[in-house]
Amino acid sequence: MRITHEIEITPTAVILDGQTLTQTETGEKMLIELYRQYANDYPKFFKLDTLSRLGFIAAELLLKAEGATRFVPTEDRAVILANRSASIKNDTDYLETISEGNYYPSPALFVYTLPNIVTGEIAIRNKYLAETAFYVLDKPEQLTPIIETTLNAEHSELNSAIVGWCECNNANSFYAKLQIIWKN
Amino acid sequence: MEELIEQLKQQIIEALNFEDMTPADIDANAPLFGEGLGLDSIDALELIMLLDREYGIKLADPKSGKEVFRSVRSMAEYIQKNRTK
Amino acid sequence: MIYCLAHHIISPLGDGSRANWEAVQTGRSGLRFYTSRFADVEPFCASLFDEPQLFVPLCIHSAEQAISETQIDAASTETVFILSTTKGDNLDLISPAKQIVQHFGNPNEPIVVSNACTSGVCAQITAKRLLEAGVYRHAVVIGCDIQTRFIVSGFQAFKALSPEPCLPFSPDRKGLNLGEAAATIIYSNQLSAVNLHPVWALVAGSIHNDANHISAPSRTGEGAYRCLQDVLQGVQPENIELVGVHGTATPYNDAMEQVAIERAGLAHATISALKPYFGHTMGAAGVLETIICMLTAKKQFIKMLSGFGGVNAAIRLKCE
Numbered sequence: 001m002r003i004t005h006e007i008e009i010t011p012t013a014v015i016l017d018g019q020t021l022t023q024t025e026t027g028e029k030m031l032i033e034l035y036r037q038y039a040n041d042y043p044k045f046f047k048l049d050t051l052s053r054l055g056f057i058a059a060e061l062l063l064k065a066e067g068a069t070r071f072v073p074t075e076d077r078a079v080i081l082a083n084r085s086a087s088i089k090n091d092t093d094y095l096e097t098i099s100e101g102n103y104y105p106s107p108a109l110f111v112y113t114l115p116n117i118v119t120g121e122i123a124i125r126n127k128y129l130a131e132t133a134f135y136v137l138d139k140p141e142q143l144t145p146i147i148e149t150t151l152n153a154e155h156s157e158l159n160s161a162i163v164g165w166c167e168c169n170n171a172n173s174f175y176a177k178l179q180i181i182w183k184n
Numbered sequence: 185m186e187e188l189i190e191q192l193k194q195q196i197i198e199a200l201n202f203e204d205m206t207p208a209d210i211d212a213n214a215p216l217f218g219e220g221l222g223l224d225s226i227d228a229l230e231l232i233m234l235l236d237r238e239y240g241i242k243l244a245d246p247k248s249g250k251e252v253f254r255s256v257r258s259m260a261e262y263i264q265k266n267r268t269k
Numbered sequence: 270m271i272y273c274l275a276h277h278i279i280s281p282l283g284d285g286s287r288a289n290w291e292a293v294q295t296g297r298s299g300l301r302f303y304t305s306r307f308a309d310v311e312p313f314c315a316s317l318f319d320e321p322q323l324f325v326p327l328c329i330h331s332a333e334q335a336i337s338e339t340q341i342d343a344a345s346t347e348t349v350f351i352l353s354t355t356k357g358d359n360l361d362l363i364s365p366a367k368q369i370v371q372h373f374g375n376p377n378e379p380i381v382v383s384n385a386c387t388s389g390v391c392a393q394i395t396a397k398r399l400l401e402a403g404v405y406r407h408a409v410v411i412g413c414d415i416q417t418r419f420i421v422s423g424f425q426a427f428k429a430l431s432p433e434p435c436l437p438f439s440p441d442r443k444g445l446n447l448g449e450a451a452a453t454i455i456y457s458n459q460l461s462a463v464n465l466h467p468v469w470a471l472v473a474g475s476i477h478n479d480a481n482h483i484s485a486p487s488r489t490g491e492g493a494y495r496c497l498q499d500v501l502q503g504v505q506p507e508n509i510e511l512v513g514v515h516g517t518a519t520p521y522n523d524a525m526e527q528v529a530i531e532r533a534g535l536a537h538a539t540i541s542a543l544k545p546y547f548g549h550t551m552g553a554a555g556v557l558e559t560i561i562c563m564l565t566a567k568k569q570f571i572k573m574l575s576g577f578g579g580v581n582a583a584i585r586l587k588c589e
Contacts, residue, residue: 032203043202043204046201046202046203046204047200047201073480075477075495079478084363085363086357086360086361086362086363086383088360091360091419094419094423095419098309098418098419098422100308100309103309103422104233104236104237105233105422105423105425105426106230106233106426107226107229107230107233107423107426107427108199108200108201108226108227108229108230110422110423110424110426110427111226111427111483111484111577113356113419113423114355114383114385114577114578115383116383116384116385116576116577116578116580117385117483117577117578119478119578119580120478120483120577120578120579120580121483121578123478123480123579124478124480124481124482124483124579126480127480128478128480129477129478129479129480129491129492129495130477130478131475131476131477131478132384132476132478132578132579132580133382133384133391133476133580134382134383134384134578135380135381135382135383135395136362136363136366136381136382136383137363137378137380137381138363138367138378138379139378142378142380145399145402145404146380146395146398146399148402149398149399149401149402149404150398152402153398153401154401155473155499155502224482224485225484225485226484229426229427229428232428233426
């Protein structure tokens with residue numbers, strides 16, 4: 001397996017292929033700043049929960065770094081992400097809408113109460129028709145054998161995948177480390 | 185009525201996370217779905233919840249929403265007639 | 270391929286795979302009407318345990334029953350636990366998984382698959398890949414979800430719940446019913462470890478995204494169709510006797526599945542839609558419904574699921 005691009009995003013730093021990007025904002029506002037700087041053509045971004053925003057913007061920056069043709073339906077690239085806390089930030093936001101005495105459950109929040117939605121958002125944006133999968137793991141290194149066996153599975157049409165750790169505890173506490181990884 | 189329309193525009197922007205928009209950007213007569221604002225099915229459900237939360241209107245049959253959610257103006261007209269708070 | 274060593278289901282319809290299968294055969298349903306189970310939510314129809322169950326003990330019970338029918342060592346480094354769930358124990362997925370492996374003295378970190386409604390099928394695909402690659406020899410795949418105020422309120426806000434027992438693939442279908450259950454399948458990469466008859470092998474698995482919408486399935490069933498095409502490699506569609514569908518009884522899901530099944534040349538196959546008996550058991554669905562298909566089919570079947578996030582998954586099991 002071969003890693004061609006890597007990005008790390010914390011609430012205060014963005015490092016793409018070893019280069020630090022200079023941002024003026026921090027936390028969730030920094031994710032919006034990154035969107036405006038590097039994408040800005042996908043208004044749906046504003047509807048995403050923080051976990052999806054984090055994974056979406058990390059994938060955007062990786063794909064910009066890669067510089068290949070985008071938005072063409074493709075079946076050879078998977079999206080395989082993991083974290084420890086599933087969709088806890090958005091779960092907490094949804095819980096607020098069903099508090100007793102103020103019960104107005106929000107469908108727009110409920111739909112993001114699954115961690116795999118971030119993989120779906122990346123697939124929809126990029127027209128990836130291949131596998132999307134989300135795992136909840138104690139340690140990031142547990143993802144390695146899962147990625148290897150996914151890419152090398154029998155009859156697999158996959159050549160590459162966007163993989164990594166994508167975790168969001170609240171608007172000011174998140175961590176993403178995503179890579180583009182190739183089978184050969 | 186115009187006041188209600190302005191208030192409603194602000195509530196829609198907040199409920200649907202249109203962080204890039206101001207009430208002035210929304211044409212009260214433009215279609216909400218399809219063209220115009222381009223809302224989807226989840227947005228429709230969120231608007232149903234907004235009617236309940238802000239105006240005490242329970243829209244039981246989602247199909248009746250089609251007329252109500254034609255535009256911001258049609259929503260405001262429906263609210264004026266049916267609001268319980 | 271990997272082989273099924275044992276399986277177990279616990280649901281409101283009974284404790285044990287056979288008891289649950291017999292309930293289905295005799296037309297018993299776990300669906301009941303609930304008016305005051307959870308504060309604030311509107312009355313709903315679901316398949317719930319009479320006594321509210323705790324997530325971890327329910328998983329442990331199911332896994333223990335299945336393990337007891339095998340010779341595998343649950344505490345071995347060669348055995349991995351894979352948990353399929355969407356909301357786990359009160360929104361926490363990793364802690365209950367760790368508690369389960371601790372209970373069995375298993376030294377490996379557990380893997381939790383959280384791929385929406387497809388999780389139970391995806392967890393079996395994960396098991397297949399890890400076992401075929403020799404990372405582990407045995408996999409204990411547990412699917413479980415417990416219904417909560419959180420989940421029911423959300424599906425109600427989605428207007429996705431049917432006020433009556435659901436009617437999959439019927440023109441009169443009005444939506445889904447939720448359910449709770451735990452189910453376990455134990456797989457091995459060694460045929461010699463099998464003493465269950467008939468011998469079922471998981472021969473193919475596939476996951477595809479629709480790349481269309483996070484909550485509305487593709488009208489043309491893109492992802493589901495691609496999954497079916499993949500798992501049909503090397504077999505004639507007419508040799509598939511049974512297709513276990515998701516069959517949530519929401520208008521769009523069932524229409525999408527119908528399109529995908531027809532496009533894949535599987536229109537002849539018997540359709541198994543189990544939600545009228547168990548409700549939608551979420552993380553348990555893929556495991557539970559695969560077990561019922563194993564007890565129903567004679568030679569070969571496909572189990573498919575679709576879910577939020579645009580994801581679809583299918584597996585093919587064959588009687589050896």
